[in-house]
Amino acid sequence: MTNKNEAATYETFKYTVKRIAEYVTDFINNEKDKGSSFSQGRALAYKEIIDVIQNSLTENDYDLNEFNVDFDTDKVL
Numbered sequence: 202m203t204n205k206n207e208a209a210t211y212e213t214f215k216y217t218v219k220r221i222a223e224y225v226t227d228f229i230n231n232e233k234d235k236g237s238s239f240s241q242g243r244a245l246a247y248k249e250i251i252d253v254i255q256n257s258l259t260e261n262d263y264d265l266n267e268f269n270v271d272f273d274t275d276k277v278l
């Protein structure tokens with residue numbers, strides 16, 4: 202793979218993670234405290250997704266803040 206392709210892949214991944222983080226933020230601001238089973242399920246799903254992303258980024262020495270996922274999922278979800 203060329204450096205151009207690697208950079209494009211990195212930027213695409215970064216964009217995707219930031220979009221997921223935006224969905225989580227929107228959920229926290231608008232839906233988290235509704236208490237329905239559906240909302241509880243979404244919270245768990247988002248928590249698991251963000252945990253996987255955070256662990257993968259940390260294992261590969263990426264800055265969580267750069268991807269907008271530098272938060273404690275146990276506290277916010």
